[in-house]
Amino acid sequence: MDPRPLFGMTLHELRDLAGELGHKPFVGSQLAHHLYQRRVANFEAMTDLPQALRQRLSDEFTLGLSPPSRVDASIDGTKKYLFPAAGRFVEAAFIPDEDRQTLCLSTQVGCKMGCLFCMTGKQGFQAHLSSNEILNQIRSLPEGESLTNVVYMGMGEPLDNLDNTLKSLEVLTSDWGLGFGNQRVTVSSVGLLPALETLFAQTKVRFALSLHNPFEDERRQILPVQNVHSLTDIIAFLKRTQRIDGRRLSIEYIAFAGVNDTPRHVKELVRLLHGLKIRVNLIRFHPIPGTPLAGSDEAALVRMRDALTERGIPATIRRSRGQDIYAACGLLSTKALLRPVIEDF
Numbered sequence: 001m002d003p004r005p006l007f008g009m010t011l012h013e014l015r016d017l018a019g020e021l022g023h024k025p026f027v028g029s030q031l032a033h034h035l036y037q038r039r040v041a042n043f044e045a046m047t048d049l050p051q052a053l054r055q056r057l058s059d060e061f062t063l064g065l066s067p068p069s070r071v072d073a074s075i076d077g078t079k080k081y082l083f084p085a086a087g088r089f090v091e092a093a094f095i096p097d098e099d100r101q102t103l104c105l106s107t108q109v110g111c112k113m114g115c116l117f118c119m120t121g122k123q124g125f126q127a128h129l130s131s132n133e134i135l136n137q138i139r140s141l142p143e144g145e146s147l148t149n150v151v152y153m154g155m156g157e158p159l160d161n162l163d164n165t166l167k168s169l170e171v172l173t174s175d176w177g178l179g180f181g182n183q184r185v186t187v188s189s190v191g192l193l194p195a196l197e198t199l200f201a202q203t204k205v206r207f208a209l210s211l212h213n214p215f216e217d218e219r220r221q222i223l224p225v226q227n228v229h230s231l232t233d234i235i236a237f238l239k240r241t242q243r244i245d246g247r248r249l250s251i252e253y254i255a256f257a258g259v260n261d262t263p264r265h266v267k268e269l270v271r272l273l274h275g276l277k278i279r280v281n282l283i284r285f286h287p288i289p290g291t292p293l294a295g296s297d298e299a300a301l302v303r304m305r306d307a308l309t310e311r312g313i314p315a316t317i318r319r320s321r322g323q324d325i326y327a328a329c330g331l332l333s334t335k336a337l338l339r340p341v342i343e344d345f
Contacts, residue, residue: 079143257295
């Protein structure tokens with residue numbers, strides 16, 4: 001049996017583990033402190049634990065830290081890291097800016113959603129990541145200690161891997177964990193119900209809906225998940241919830257020429273989103289093989305932004321980052337690396 005990784009365990013799990021090993025629950029709290037605040041690199045560094053316990057931990061467990069096996073650097077400063085995970089690989093994008101350092105991390109190897117515009121969707125689904133593998137992208141990132149923001153917008157659909165996503169968020173945002181404020185963490189999803197309801201019930205992080213078309217029938221053509229999860233139901237849930245907890249929400253909207261960037265679409269977006277305090281992020285489409293879609297030009301993006309803003313819905317055009325290294329929105333994929341990890345990183 002492979003050693004169990006400790007990094008990624010919740011405080012409750014670590015306290016239970018301490019009990020299993022014959023120690024008081026506070027030893028689990030000590031483990032959490034070493035793993036998440038001190039960020040120790042080995043068990044011997046946990047010097048306030050008895051030597052016999054440190055030896056047993058070393059014999060039976062692992063920290064579960066795996067450094068990236070490759071990095072690609074963009075001319076704009078973005079870096080794309082390749083991490084071994086689930087016997088395969090995932091990609092994560094580090095995006096530095098003047099006032100923030102953001103990591104776009106992954107929750108699955110591949111994705112089941114099959115979105116027409118996404119390279120990860122073209123890859124298909126291979127595996128869920130554990131909370132250890134999700135959080136390792138933060139812990140083992142060379143720039144990890146300088147991060148200001150984390151977005152669950154990389155490979156995979158976070159709500160399709162709900163249990164591990166929730167567990168990783170608990171570790172990420174708890175005072176006993178990595179201590180990220182809820183306003184510094186965003187989960188992006190196409191809107192899976194009832195998993196979305198569970199996310200809102202158990203966390204206070206920001207949420208971004210991957211929308212891309214306000215018309216149900218048209219959205220279905222580019223997001224097959226629309227066949228199962230009605231956009232009307234998703235928006236109704238967001239409106240009910242925001243009235244209760246005032247959560248920060250945003251809309252991700254990739255603009256496609258002649259497909260979803262017309263005045264008709266703007267009008268429907270305004271109708272659909274009425275009553276929500278929300279921001280629309282207009283995103284440039286980065287062409288991928290095997291899709292008939294083409295990105296809207298700059299003039300169309302500006303028209304959409306201005307039209308939405310004039311009608312009371314704040315909108316921005318997101319600046320593309322890392323396109324030259326295939327790290328921009330919709331481009332993450334490890335399809336070419338779908339093989340077991342041979343080397344123990």
